[in-house]
Structures are given as structure tokens and as C-alpha cells.
Amino acid sequence: MSNDKVIPSEILREFNAPRQLVFDAWTQVKHLNNWMFPMVGCKCEFVSANIVDGGNSLHKVTMPNGNEMWLYTQYEEVLSPEKLIFLQYMSNENGDIVPMTHMPGWPKDMLATLLFEELSDDRTKLTFLWEPRNPTPEELKVFEATRAEHGSGWGAGMEQLNNYLDSL
Amino acid sequence: MPRLKTTHDVFSAIGEPKRRVLVEQLVLKEMTVNELVDIVKWSQPTVSKHLSVLKKVKIVSERKEGRFRYYRVQPEELRPIQEWMHQFEKYWGGAMDQLDNYLNQIQVKGVDGEQ
Numbered sequence: 465m466s467n468d469k470v471i472p473s474e475i476l477r478e479f480n481a482p483r484q485l486v487f488d489a490w491t492q493v494k495h496l497n498n499w500m501f502p503m504v505g506c507k508c509e510f511v512s513a514n515i516v517d518g519g520n521s522l523h524k525v526t527m528p529n530g531n532e533m534w535l536y537t538q539y540e541e542v543l544s545p546e547k548l549i550f551l552q553y554m555s556n557e558n559g560d561i562v563p564m565t566h567m568p569g570w571p572k573d574m575l576a577t578l579l580f581e582e583l584s585d586d587r588t589k590l591t592f593l594w595e596p597r598n599p600t601p602e603e604l605k606v607f608e609a610t611r612a613e614h615g616s617g618w619g620a621g622m623e624q625l626n627n628y629l630d631s632l
Numbered sequence: 633m634p635r636l637k638t639t640h641d642v643f644s645a646i647g648e649p650k651r652r653v654l655v656e657q658l659v660l661k662e663m664t665v666n667e668l669v670d671i672v673k674w675s676q677p678t679v680s681k682h683l684s685v686l687k688k689v690k691i692v693s694e695r696k697e698g699r700f701r702y703y704r705v706q707p708e709e710l711r712p713i714q715e716w717m718h719q720f721e722k723y724w725g726g727a728m729d730q731l732d733n734y735l736n737q738i739q740v741k742g743v744d745g746e747q
Contacts, residue, residue: 473720477728481735489731499734502726569643592728594720605647610713611720 470604472577472595473611479590483582486590487545490578491515501525512559516542522559536561540575548578551597570610571596571603645689646713650674651682655705658692662704 479486489495493510500508505528513521516539525533536555542548551573553561564570575597581589596607646652650672657663657671668679683703686692691709695702 475721475724475728477732479732479735481739485735485739486731489735495734499730500727501730502723504730590728592724594724602644602647606643608649609643609646609652 470595470599470607472593474594475592477590477592478583479588480586481588482586483580483588484545486588487548487580490548491542491544496523503528511557515539520559522555524557534559546580548576548580550576552576569602569606571599571607573597573599642689642691642709642713645685645691648682648685650678651686654679654682654686655691655710658703658705659707662695662702664700664702668703 481489489499492515493513496510496513497508500510500523502525507526508523509526510521510523513519513523515521519539519542521537521539523535523537525535527533534555534557536553536559538551538553540549540551554564555561573596575595577591577593577595579591579593581591583589596603599607646655653672654668657668663671665676665679665683668683669676672679683692687694687703689709690706692703693706695704
């Protein structure tokens with residue numbers, strides 16, 4: 465009954481920029497500090513970065529309300545300009561990984577795979593895949609349970625619920 | 633093993649794909665066990681067994697009317713799940729928006745803005 469094959473969550477985006485520049489934006493601190501945060505009003509500061517195969521980085525995202533979030537990233541593959549694979553963790557300011565107590569059962573190792581595809585000289589397609597690495601059966605269940613309409617996650621009925629919850 | 637009712641239990645409850653199917657059906661409308669059986673085509677004991685787990689973690693509530701028991705979803709209990717569900721899209725989707733703005737900005741401002 466349980467299916468061990470993980471189907472990654474996926475985000476597809478196209479950017480009006482050459483592939484090399486999009487790739488550099490993900491791998492060079494001078495770029496990263498300017499955009500690597502989830503919304504306007506945040507700040508990002510990389511305090512260390514060795515973005516190469518087997519390297520790592522540590523950065524801080526300051527939210528608009530002043531809350532700080534530290535993220536430690538381990539790079540598995542940095543293949544300019546086409547592919548980037550990393551594991552990212554919540555950490556403290558020393559880069560020590562901290563357990564996500566607010567997300568019990570969430571997979572410990574989340575692997576991000578980014579594929580950069582050249583559509584034209586100034587247009588690039590980015591495929592962002594996100595999946596647990598070597599999840600325990602429990603972690604896999606939680607991962608599946610928390611995503612919408614992928615793999616064995618929720619089906620269409622969840623949309624109704626989302627609409628309803630949003631209207632509350 | 634002692635089990636407390638925690639958020640984790642809610643997640644364990646919906647970690648089972650069959651239970652997600654039931655929740656999805658009950659989001660659409662309140663139903664009896666038999667109505668659910670008609671839709672999902674599983675045996676009645678299977679449906680009842682999964683419903684009882686959902687009831688225990690309060691995702692689903694039960695209402696008696698005459699000979700029938702009606703089941704419905706308690707949406708508030710599902711809110712933490714919805715928040716988790718959107719975590720990836722929200723965080724990384726948001727970051728992609730920032731990247732998009734940034735890339736447009738530097739290409740306009742860039743010194744070698746030769747198009």
C-alpha cells in the first residue's frame with residue numbers, strides 16, 4: 465500500500481535573463497544578498513559562502529518584523545550554468561542545524577535540485593525540485609500529507625478546503 | 633507507548649493516503665459511512681476504521697440524526713496542515729519573485745546593458 469518512490473514538489477519559472485546570469489544569481493554572494501528571501505521587506509546576508517561541490521554557506525534572512533532566520537546550506541553539485549543541488553537546513557548563527565520543532569515529523573533532509581535551461585539568449589527556464597532525501601517511512605508520510613495535488617498527496621478536494629479556510 | 637493528542641498526531645492521521653481521500657470527500661459535503669462507501673468503493677469496515685482515526689484527532693466530527701451518523705470535516709483542525717502545505721510554494725515561490733525582480737533590475741541598470 466505504501467509507495468516509497470518520492471515524487472518531488474516542483475516550481476517552474478521563466479526569467480528574462482541569460483542562463484549564466486540566472487545561475488550566477490544562485491551561486492554568487494554579490495547577487496544572493498539582493499534577492500534570497502521570501503518577500504519584499506526582508507533582508508539577506510551571507511556570512512559565509514563556499515558555493516562549490518561539497519561546499520556550504522550560511523546566511524541570515526531578516527523578516528520585515530525583525531525576526532531573524534539562519535539557514536545553512538550544503539552544496540552537493542554546482543555545475544555552471546546548468547545544475548545546482550543543495551540541502552538546506554534551519555540553523556543557528558554558528559551554522560549548527562536546529563530541529564524544526566514547529567514541524568514535527570518533517571523530513572530532516574530536504575534536497576533541492578535546480579535545473580537551468582536556456583530558452584533563448586535572454587530567457588531561462590528554471591525547474592526547482594524539492595524532495596526529502598532518504599526519508600524514513602514516517603517522514604515520507606508527513607511530506608506527502610503536506611503537499612497539494614502531487615503524487616499521492618492531496619487531490620482536488622483540498623482546493624475546496626483551501627478556499628474555505630482562506631474565507632474564514 | 634503513551635500518545636498525547638498533538639499536532640503530530642494530526643499529521644500521522646492524514647499521512648495515510650486513504651484518510652486523505654476521505655477528508656477530501658468530507659470537505660465537499662457532510663456524509664454518512666454508506667455514502668462514503670458508495671463513492672470511494674472500499675469496504676464499510678475500511679471506511680469506518682479510517683473515519684475513527686480521523687475522529688480521534690478531531691479532523692472529522694460526527695453528528696447523529698435518527699438512525700444515521702453524519703461525518704464532516706472540522707476545517708480549523710486542518711489549518712496547520714494547510715500552512716505546511718504552502719510552505720514550499722510560499723517560501724521558494726516568493727524567493728523566485730524576488731529573483732525575477734532582481735534580474736530585471738540589474739539588467740536595466742547594468743553598465744553593459746547591451747540588448
